Amino acid sequence: MSMTSADIRSLFLNFFAERGHEIVPSSSLIPGNDATLLFTNAGMVPFKDVFLGTEKRPYTRATSSQRCVRAGGKHNDLENVGYTARHHTFFEMLGNFSFGDYFKREAIQYAWQFLTDELKIPKEKLWVTVFEEDDEAYDIWAKEMQVPEDRISRIGAKDNFWQMGDTGPCGPCSEIFYDHGESVWGGPPGTPEEDGDRYIEIWNLVFMQYNRDSDGTLNPLPKPSVDTGMGLERIAAVMQDVHSNYETDTFVQLIGKVAELTGCEDLSQQSLRVIADHIRSCAFLITDGVMPSNEGRGYVLRRIIRRAVRHGHKLGVSEPFFHKLVPELVRLMGEAFPELAKAETQIVKALLQEEEQFARTVQRGLSLLEEAMQGLGEGDTLPGDVAFKLYDTYGFPLDLTADITRERGVKVDQAGFDAAMAEQRKRAQQASQFGVDYNAQVTATTETTFLGYQEVQASSKIVELFVA
Numbered sequence: 001m002s003m004t005s006a007d008i009r010s011l012f013l014n015f016f017a018e019r020g021h022e023i024v025p026s027s028s029l030i031p032g033n034d035a036t037l038l039f040t041n042a043g044m045v046p047f048k049d050v051f052l053g054t055e056k057r058p059y060t061r062a063t064s065s066q067r068c069v070r071a072g073g074k075h076n077d078l079e080n081v082g083y084t085a086r087h088h089t090f091f092e093m094l095g096n097f098s099f100g101d102y103f104k105r106e107a108i109q110y111a112w113q114f115l116t117d118e119l120k121i122p123k124e125k126l127w128v129t130v131f132e133e134d135d136e137a138y139d140i141w142a143k144e145m146q147v148p149e150d151r152i153s154r155i156g157a158k159d160n161f162w163q164m165g166d167t168g169p170c171g172p173c174s175e176i177f178y179d180h181g182e183s184v185w186g187g188p189p190g191t192p193e194e195d196g197d198r199y200i201e202i203w204n205l206v207f208m209q210y211n212r213d214s215d216g217t218l219n220p221l222p223k224p225s226v227d228t229g230m231g232l233e234r235i236a237a238v239m240q241d242v243h244s245n246y247e248t249d250t251f252v253q254l255i256g257k258v259a260e261l262t263g264c265e266d267l268s269q270q271s272l273r274v275i276a277d278h279i280r281s282c283a284f285l286i287t288d289g290v291m292p293s294n295e296g297r298g299y300v301l302r303r304i305i306r307r308a309v310r311h312g313h314k315l316g317v318s319e320p321f322f323h324k325l326v327p328e329l330v331r332l333m334g335e336a337f338p339e340l341a342k343a344e345t346q347i348v349k350a351l352l353q354e355e356e357q358f359a360r361t362v363q364r365g366l367s368l369l370e371e372a373m374q375g376l377g378e379g380d381t382l383p384g385d386v387a388f389k390l391y392d393t394y395g396f397p398l399d400l401t402a403d404i405t406r407e408r409g410v411k412v413d414q415a416g417f418d419a420a421m422a423e424q425r426k427r428a429q430q431a432s433q434f435g436v437d438y439n440a441q442v443t444a445t446t447e448t449t450f451l452g453y454q455e456v457q458a459s460s461k462i463v464e465l466f467v468a
């Protein structure tokens with residue numbers, strides 16, 4: 001019997017607890033200590049101040065399974081969902097952390113030991129990368145862990161040098177990949193085919209060894225630190241001997257429920273996977289206090305819900321269905337996340353309300369889009385004014401329209417959309433010079449909607465507006 005996701009989670013936490021790490025419960029998806037960050041998108045986020053040295057904890061080693069969302073903001077995997085085997089909007093990141101305690105050697109030893117001794121993954125299935133200048137990490141992998149040199153690659157700063165911000169702690173990374181075998185397309189890290197899904201990154205080790213000051217100088221930290229992250233869903237796929245995260249235990253059950261609710265009998269439909277992905281991020285965002293709205297975090301949530309509703313339509317379901325997935329999600333994840341179970345009623349209510357609201361316009365919007373798409377195909381562009389009408393009249397966030405047209409290889413004219421938006425604002429401003437009350441209200445509505453859209457483009461900026 002292969003390991004369940006729950007087994008892996010506890011095995012990981014216990015492995016590190018036995019090695020002196022404090023088990024720290026997952027924090028909220030809303031970062032408590034960082035107003036510039038849209039969502040908690042990595043295990044290290046709750047420990048940021050500890051790494052910076054401004055917060056002291058009674059331990060120097062920690063381990064956690066942190067809930068993460070990567071939708072909107074700097075890390076945005078929303079566009080990958082439904083297209084890759086390995087990306088979700090919501091996932092759990094298993095991590096071990098050293099705050100000025102152990103460093104590179106131990107971090108690599110622990111990771112290797114956990115994967116090959118504890119989980120018993122065959123060594124020849126694993127590939128590693130190091131930062132191109134990090135000879136120290138290279139030697140530890142090659143000489144001490146005895147990874148054959150043809151399975152170690154040196155990678156540039158884009159993927160293998162991490163920094164917290166423009167200044168502050170930073171350092172080289174080392175990533176561990178699993179080879180899912182020939183039947184899947186893709187090449188090892190560092191090759192042109194690396195974006196395929198054959199070699200999948202499972203674990204990322206970050207060695208925080210410098211402090212970058214404002215003129216860019218890298219000063220060695222007196223006490224270097226370690227931050228690691230391993231996606232639970234990805235390691236579950238490895239342990240359950242399936243290729244895609246969506247074939248792992250939690251997802252299979254969730255997708256089964258989506259299929260039941262939508263009456264879809266073809267389990268290979270991507271829409272089922274997308275909906276299963278989206279219910280997790282939406283339910284957890286609501287758990288952590290986000291509500292659908294036209295700006296900031298709430299607009300990201302609204303966009304994800306509306307994408308899920310649209311996939312329901314694609315499967316032929318026009319009645320609200322998305323909220324009905326919540327009890328199954330609670331059954332699957334409520335034990336690991338008691339806060340989810342506690343928020344169940346609230347989540348159902350918020351989702352149903354949003355589904356009902358969108359239900360009033362979604363069908364007409366889809367028909368309008370279908371009409372506009374007549375005659376368009378691969379490489380064509382949908383006019384910006386159509387995308388704007390869908391946005392303004394039918395509540396289609398721009399990325400929803402783009403998600404639909406992308407399925408047929410059609411792009412959206414973003415510049416035309418922006419121009420239509422600017423034109424609309426100008427009209428609203430001119431109108432406001434006439435009547436006072438009524439037009440003031442129109443302007444306010446337009447303004448809010450506009451901020452929401454801006455968020456798609458530059459979420460960090462919007463978060464500031466949102467939080468301020």
Ligand code: ATP
Nearest residue numbers: 070077086087088091201202203204229230231234
């Ligand atoms: P990738 O290159 O595959 O997009 P990444 O380098 O962006 O991954 P990291 O930021 O290093 O990912 O995050 C640490 C780990 O978290 C990854 O090694 C992976 O196992 C997991 N992970 C990252 N993004 C996702 C996601 N969108 N869904 C599921 N797991 C993820």
Ligand code: MG
Nearest residue numbers: 075076077087
């Ligand atoms: Mg990524």
Ligand code: MG
Nearest residue numbers: 159175201204
């Ligand atoms: Mg990567």
Ligand code: MG
Nearest residue numbers: 175201203204
């Ligand atoms: Mg990585």
